[in-house]
Amino acid sequence: MTTVVDKLPFVDLKAQQKRIRKKLEEGVLRVLDHGEYILGPEVFELEERLKDFVGTKYCISCSNGTDALLMALMALGIGPGDAVFLPAFTFVATAEAVALVGARPVFIDVDERTFNMDPRSLRDVLLSHSPDLGIPKGIIPVDLFGQPADYLELSQIATEFNLFLISDAAQSFGGVYHGKRTCAFGDIATTSFFPAKPLGCYGDGGAIFCNDDLIAEKLLSIRVHGQGKHKYENIRLGINGRLDTIQAAVLIAKLEILEEELKARENIAERYSLRLEGGVVTPFIKPKRNSAWAQYSVLSPQRDLIIKKLSSVGIPTAIYYPLPLHVQEAFKYLGYRAGSLPVTERLCNEIFSLPMHPYLDELTQGRIVESVLGSIND
Numbered sequence: 001m002t003t004v005v006d007k008l009p010f011v012d013l014k015a016q017q018k019r020i021r022k023k024l025e026e027g028v029l030r031v032l033d034h035g036e037y038i039l040g041p042e043v044f045e046l047e048e049r050l051k052d053f054v055g056t057k058y059c060i061s062c063s064n065g066t067d068a069l070l071m072a073l074m075a076l077g078i079g080p081g082d083a084v085f086l087p088a089f090t091f092v093a094t095a096e097a098v099a100l101v102g103a104r105p106v107f108i109d110v111d112e113r114t115f116n117m118d119p120r121s122l123r124d125v126l127l128s129h130s131p132d133l134g135i136p137k138g139i140i141p142v143d144l145f146g147q148p149a150d151y152l153e154l155s156q157i158a159t160e161f162n163l164f165l166i167s168d169a170a171q172s173f174g175g176v177y178h179g180k181r182t183c184a185f186g187d188i189a190t191t192s193f194f195p196a197k198p199l200g201c202y203g204d205g206g207a208i209f210c211n212d213d214l215i216a217e218k219l220l221s222i223r224v225h226g227q228g229k230h231k232y233e234n235i236r237l238g239i240n241g242r243l244d245t246i247q248a249a250v251l252i253a254k255l256e257i258l259e260e261e262l263k264a265r266e267n268i269a270e271r272y273s274l275r276l277e278g279g280v281v282t283p284f285i286k287p288k289r290n291s292a293w294a295q296y297s298v299l300s301p302q303r304d305l306i307i308k309k310l311s312s313v314g315i316p317t318a319i320y321y322p323l324p325l326h327v328q329e330a331f332k333y334l335g336y337r338a339g340s341l342p343v344t345e346r347l348c349n350e351i352f353s354l355p356m357h358p359y360l361d362e363l364t365q366g367r368i369v370e371s372v373l374g375s376i377n378d
């Protein structure tokens with residue numbers, strides 16, 4: 001028997017908005033009143049708050065998480081002839097930014113339990129890498145679904161091979177690794193404020209974090225068309241990479257409740273795992289890490305059946321990611337074959353994500369869990 005129910009939201013942004021609506025309105029109205037829509041005071045206030053939250057010397061807000069990666073690569077001078085190593089199991093933006101600056105993305109397989117870049121695979125690929133395919137310059141680990149990557153091991157490899165490390169923390173803002181917040185690792189860390197990320201605005205937004213004075217100076221210049229001492233002096237190539245003042249105002253209001261929301265996500269993830277254990281492969285979080293739980297993703301060889309059953313009772317799911325990057329049409333020119341990154345490929349066939357947001361109530365969650373378990377036992 002199937003009962004028709006109202007479709008649940010996969011991420012409920014409305015519940016959050018209802019909670020902080022007054023603060024949001026006040027913040028946005030303040031921007032309408034002062035009228036500094038580009039690089040207004042809220043942008044700098046947000047940057048101050050974000051860098052205090054993360055614990056870095058600099059935070060440079062920007063237009064989105066993809067531009068954050070692009071700007072980071074530009075600041076490090078990466079371009080044609082260079083090779084940058086990144087996981088094959090990630091959102092396309094990580095590899096896209098590398099290709100856009102003219103460097104070669106080199107795909108690394110991931111750990112089958114954490115879904116993050118596997119340091120052993122990275123070392124193997126680095127040791128057998130032919131410089132004809134680009135001089136190894138850097139690595140971009142991704143904190144997939146919110147869990148911080150293996151920064152200790154990866155930083156060691158970066159030092160050993162003389163590589164930069166950019167941390168793609170687009171999904172992990174608020175996560176913790178060995179007592180420090182994500183975005184505090186690597187030479188540069190980038191994040192995204194896309195609405196559905198753990199900290200999201202009402203449009204596009206992003207931020208870049210670093211501790212180095214020179215890198216920060218370059219990033220500030222790149223953010224405004226490579227400007228020098230003033231707006232119409234251009235000392236390098238840059239982009240239009242600014243965050244809107246209105247979005248900064250939205251983020252200031254949301255940052256205030258982020259820690260509470262992270263705790264709520266943690267509880268929801270724990271409840272899911274407790275009840276789904278045995279039915280599907282539940283997320284594995286390594287010790288000394290807190291995920292920001294951007295997604296709650298599980299594995300099952302019966303994925304397609306489960307998704308279909310859930311959809312028939314109004315429960316949304318998502319597949320992150322159905323296709324590994326190395327077999328995408330856009331990266332065909334790199335010459336990878338299917339079968340070359342086996343863990344990534346298996347994950348793409350078995351993974352799916354369940355509704356996850358801080359306002360998922362226990363009753364609804366119970367219904368989701370029962371539907372998942374029920375569809376396996378059918």
Ligand SMILES: *Cc1c(COP(=O)(O)O)cnc(C)c1O
Nearest residue numbers: 064065066091093094170192194
């Ligand atoms: C979302 C995301 C990005 C890009 O962020 P946008 O703000 O959408 O440009 C980059 N990397 C990863 C891993 C992401 O999940």
